[in-house]
Amino acid sequence: MKLFVNGKEIEVPAAAMEKRIVEFLREDLDLTGAKNACDIGACGACTILVNDEPSRICIKLVKDFAGQRILTIEGMAAPDGTLHPLQQAFVDCGAIQCGYCTPGMVLTAHAFLLKHPRPTRGEIRAAIFKNLCRCTGYQQIIDAVEQAAPHYQNRK
Ligand code: FES
Ligand code: FES
Structure with missing residues (x-):
């Protein structure tokens, strides 16, 4: 299964498919901008964009995002670090x-x-x-x- 995260294609190992995606981003990809705070979809701290739409990911699994285009806060700045x-x-x-x-x-x-x-x-x-x-x-x-x-x- 593939994800597209901040413009990069990510091949997801089978063992990670059932993991919560907020943990996959934070622990496996070292993208710690999305926070797991309330863990019930109530606060918005875990929001990322999926195909340009906001998604609260604390209650979702990696496999829910197969083939989707994900933007995290780490993908907002320019490659040279200039802020959006x-x-x-x-x-x-x-x-x-x-x-x-x-x-x-x-x-x-x-x-x-x-x-x-x-x-x-x-x-x-x-x-x-x-x-x-x-x-x-x-x-x-x-x-x-x-x-x-x-x-x-x-x-x-
Ligand atoms: S951590 Fe609060 S909505 Fe996801
Ligand atoms: S919760 Fe502290 S800046 Fe918004």
Whole structure:
């Protein structure tokens, strides 16, 4: 079975098929951005994108993703390490405190902006409110998504 993770083809060993994918990413691929926090699909800290759609992976298995295109937070920056404009906006706006929610928050916002590149603040709020953040109070996160939106408007 194959997965496509951050643009790379990954051949999954048979023994890993029944493993939870959040553990496979973190332990086998060393991609630790996705967090296993609540483990019941409630908080969003484990969010990755699957074919550009957010997916909460803490309750899912590796075999559920056969042949799928996965993006984790590690795949957002450019190969030279330059942050994606949305990541940079999170930094610029002070939208990161403890950082635990941040990978899932950024990826959720990325999927949203791909579809809605000219959002209102209310639409941004609605897009991210199910990703729990204990630290920031959300305003800086909404600021960051708003700041990054022009980047998405200029995409083809
Ligand atoms: S760890 Fe998956 S939703 Fe909370
Ligand atoms: S920055 Fe700490 S939970 Fe969001």
